[in-house]
Amino acid sequence: MKLSTVISSLVGTLSLISHAEGNMKLLARERMREDRAARDRMLSGESDSGMVFSRGYVCIIKPQDFTFAIPTQKSQTSVTDFAAEPSVESLNLVGSSSFQSGGIYDPADVEIVDRLKGSTDNVRDASPKFSQFAGQRQPKFIPQADPGFFLNGECVTTQAMGFQIMGHSCLLNLCLGGGGYNCLAIYAGSKFVFNPIQTFVLFDNNENRLVGLRVPVLPPSYPGTIIGGTGLFNGAVGYVDITTITGRTAAPVFGTIENPILLRGDDRSDYIQVGFITQKINVVTNIPLPVAP
Numbered sequence: 547m548k549l550s551t552v553i554s555s556l557v558g559t560l561s562l563i564s565h566a567e568g569n570m571k572l573l574a575r576e577r578m579r580e581d582r583a584a585r586d587r588m589l590s591g592e593s594d595s596g597m598v599f600s601r602g603y604v605c606i607i608k609p610q611d612f613t614f615a616i617p618t619q620k621s622q623t624s625v626t627d628f629a630a631e632p633s634v635e636s637l638n639l640v641g642s643s644s645f646q647s648g649g650i651y652d653p654a655d656v657e658i659v660d661r662l663k664g665s666t667d668n669v670r671d672a673s674p675k676f677s678q679f680a681g682q683r684q685p686k687f688i689p690q691a692d693p694g695f696f697l698n699g700e701c702v703t704t705q706a707m708g709f710q711i712m713g714h715s716c717l718l719n720l721c722l723g724g725g726g727y728n729c730l731a732i733y734a735g736s737k738f739v740f741n742p743i744q745t746f747v748l749f750d751n752n753e754n755r756l757v758g759l760r761v762p763v764l765p766p767s768y769p770g771t772i773i774g775g776t777g778l779f780n781g782a783v784g785y786v787d788i789t790t791i792t793g794r795t796a797a798p799v800f801g802t803i804e805n806p807i808l809l810r811g812d813d814r815s816d817y818i819q820v821g822f823i824t825q826k827i828n829v830v831t832n833i834p835l836p837v838a839p
Contacts, residue, residue: 601835604824
């Protein structure tokens with residue numbers, strides 16, 4: 547075989563190899579573009595199929611499963627010195643935390659009814675002023691909760707003016723099955739204006755007089771961002787909206803908003819907040835959501 551023929555054959559082979567390598571690089575770059583587009587769709591809240599899923603849930607929190615903790619104050623006189631008037635006017639709520647845990651239910655299984663008078667089973671002084679629920683409503687019946695469906699977490703007060711909360715930062719876990727391992731991680735850090743001791747006095751239109759019933763106000767609704775998840779919700783993104791529709795009886799604080807006073811001595815131990823906190827949770831995410839049991 548002539549040398550020129552061998553060289554020509556080698557050049558042709560190298561050309562084919564070079565062409566194949568070029569095609570592989572093109573395919574790799576195309577795959578990278580597809581992967582990047584898939585990540586962008588997920589970050590924008592869309593699934594691989596371009597779909598967004600939404601569903602509503604109801605969370606019911608028992609009295610023993612909700613705690614409001616106030617941080618240690620520079621001066622303890624206003625809280626512990628019951629020989630004097632224990633005013634809470636000087637309390638600093640920045641850093642205070644509310645902890646909650648409750649079962650998740652299908653909204654179709656929860657009926658909310660009017661409750662103009664709260665339970666006085668745990669209150670020795672059964673005066674009407676102690677017996678009003680926030681929102682004046684309560685769940686009629688609480689179904690058995692599935693241990694794999696629950697909402698829990700903590701909200702910390704990040705800004706306050708006196709006893710008025712102006713902002714909060716929440717980290718919540720919304721678990722929807724899988725034995726409690728399929729969970730959405732939720733962050734909420736928006737403006738949140740709420741006074742936990744604020745009440746209003748119920749007015750009787752028929753008698754044209756004040757009835758003397760202290761009714762607590764409900765907290766405002768607030769948005770949250772889904773920042774990830776576990777189990778089937780790994781890689782989840784989206785958002786939630788949380789609205790409180792029923793609440794407990796008034797906090798053990800009396801007086802006016804400008805000059806609130808803690809209950810003193812035996813009176814303070816006599817009064818226990820009762821009632822269930824009910825929250826509606828609307829979820830929008832890129833992963834299919836199960837129906838609550």
